[in-house]
Amino acid sequence: MNCCGAGLAAESTNNSKDIALWQRDEELRRSGRVMPDGSAEYVFSVPDIHCGACISAIEDGLSNVEGIVASRVNLTLRRATVRLDSPERAPGFIFDALRNLGYQAMPLDIADQAHEQAKQSSELLKALAVAGFAAGNIMLLSVSVWSGAEGATRDLFHLVSAMIALPTVAYCGRPFFRSAFAALKVRRLNMDVPISLGVLLAVALSIYETFTGGAEAYFDAAVTLIFFLLIGRYLDQLMRERARSSVLGLARLAAKGAMVVSDSGEIRYMAVDEIVPGMRLRVPAGERMPVDAKILTGATELDRSLVTGESVPVLAGVGDHVEAGTLNLTGSVDLIVVRPANQSFLAEVLRMLEAAEQAKGRYERIADRMARAYAPSVHILSASAFVMWILLTGDFHFSLYTAIAVLIVTCPCALGLAVPVVHVIGAGRLFQGGILMRDGSALERLAEANHAVFDKTGTLTTGNAQACLPQFSATEARIARALALNSTHPSSRAVAEALSGTVPCEGEAIIEIAGFGMEGVFEGKRARLGRASFVAEISGTTPSGEGLTFAIEGSAPLGIAIAETPRDGAAEAIAALQAAGIECEILSGDAPASVARIAKAVGITKWRASETPATKMARLEELRDQGAKALMVGDGLNDAPALAAGHVSFAPASASDAGRFAADFIFTRDNLGAIVEAREISLKAARLVRQNFALAIAYNFISVPLAFAGQVTPLIAAIAMSTSSIIVLANSLRLQWQAHGNSSQKQHTRASVSSSRTMGARA
């Protein structure tokens, strides 16, 4: 996207709202894509899209807006793609157009990683279609052979099968060959090694049989095997993409660029990585700090909760340092850049996050653990069959034939399906409960968790403060609401929320004084809402206590206590976890007093306060070294390394970018009970996976001796493989039935039910 570097005169953008709008336009421009026909395409995440009426409401509503050429809603992904007539047009108005229609929108970067992932699943789907076509046709030809085709006809059918099978194996087998090759390169064995070996040997043997006029060819077995296994692979990939796109669809919190003020007073928008120390930035209220910097002019309050976990906003004035990622709450400030973006606090946390992610990569999936024992034994079995028969009969051809038959029947076809199907159904069940899962191994790890670590701010608490109102008269309430509505400060919002039933009073000259509070004139009298000392200036008497104070000129001040509220279901969820033998503790960046209060409210006795990202991560590593499997629940940037270091992790949808990307599960409903629900599903899934393994092993106990005895004809191989796959699939589906049994007792929104329906349909 072209970067429009048009300088705006500083005078015209003094209003911080204008700067914010302009910054939004610039960020959007960079996220868009110029189409070949000269139009520009932008993708928005619109989480409120939930039914067919929304589709027509948005598409019809946008079609009349000037500048919009076309719009298309995707109900599955809850996205809207909007095409503008020219890349020069500032795209910010699309937000307003969507808001007028009643939808909140967030921009999505088309260039983001999701694109690469989407390609992978459509590649797999194509391979699956080709394999399905080939398997069907080869099976028909094989049926003819089995029903008695002989001589030239049989050879012809084998030849046709070979012509279909060769390109199919070459094209559809690539995912397995690639993975097997990668494993062999680092001298390891995974499930794909025996699969690749079995398929390749079966095809090679069958070609030999075809050209020597042999009676038995395994083309159908080789292709059907690939077909079944691709189903498993595709389901696995689909589930990951679905979760990832939902994660991406949530708001982006880190600033991608900033307004740079040049020496001549001109303002330009620059991407974060172009910003160097010494530059002067302007950050309006409501925006996040792009880099570590020092305040040059202006005063404001900062919400550092994503960085430190501290819930109370901090006052910052000239000369104070601000960290990247803190939210500028009340006033526009000019900053001087201290460190470039790649050395900022934010970047440091992300580096820790990466290190922790790598450590987690060491986790071995159950299927791979099985493969470690399974692959060598299959190879040994097959080799010993060959040795045994060559010693007994001396017939090289028959011995090789038997060895390959052993490889084919032991192919972990059922295993390849068993695990992904359970995981996909588990993911669909979690989705109904508003929980998104990053990948299947998370479900395995959740089932193993035996220790729980919670963050406080935004995790155990709602993140929104709650105001405890004093006895207001009707007028006082109306004035207080009018003042509170004019500020984005969390305390003001809490007051406005608490007074939501009252109609705000018409006031004049309502202003926000950064770091102190709100002031306005109502019916000739001044009224203030804010810090005690600030309010005392007009009320005369000194009010007491913490929190906010409100007063009308000449009357006594009233204190408003601001308290954090525990998240819904927090105490119940923790009680349930403790009942299941899971030890719970709190690691918070906040002050000891408030941590102790919340710990008591939710029933946790073990807590630590004033933690930093590094100490949180260290605690998680300590737990791991002690052999505990820690379940980490957190939301902030400061929790991200700990989330990645935990054995398994949860984050609420309201979490910071880094937190959401680090977590394995994201719960979109406010209730903390999601963790307990997810754990129950993971335990059920783990049980089903174990059953499936048992079934697959039982199948091998019957088929391996047959193959070893040289009794497995292509017909028997085809029947045995299909039957075992179907049995395992049917067993996995029980998770869905159990899920339906449970969910009928609970209320579900239409949206979640319809998404689970598609999940099921695809599975």
Added chain:
Amino acid sequence: MTGLLFLVPIALFLGVLGLAGFLWSLNSGQYEDLDGAGERILNDDGPLEKTGTKKP
């Protein structure tokens, strides 16, 4: 048995036709919004240009 000489190619050709049809529908994005497709059929709105389904 000579019937096989043309019946097998015909069967394969039809199969390939089906496969090609599926790959075409996949590439043209018809599987991108499975939920939406079901709902769109109920929207009785005006010409195609209005809903933006067609390129102008």
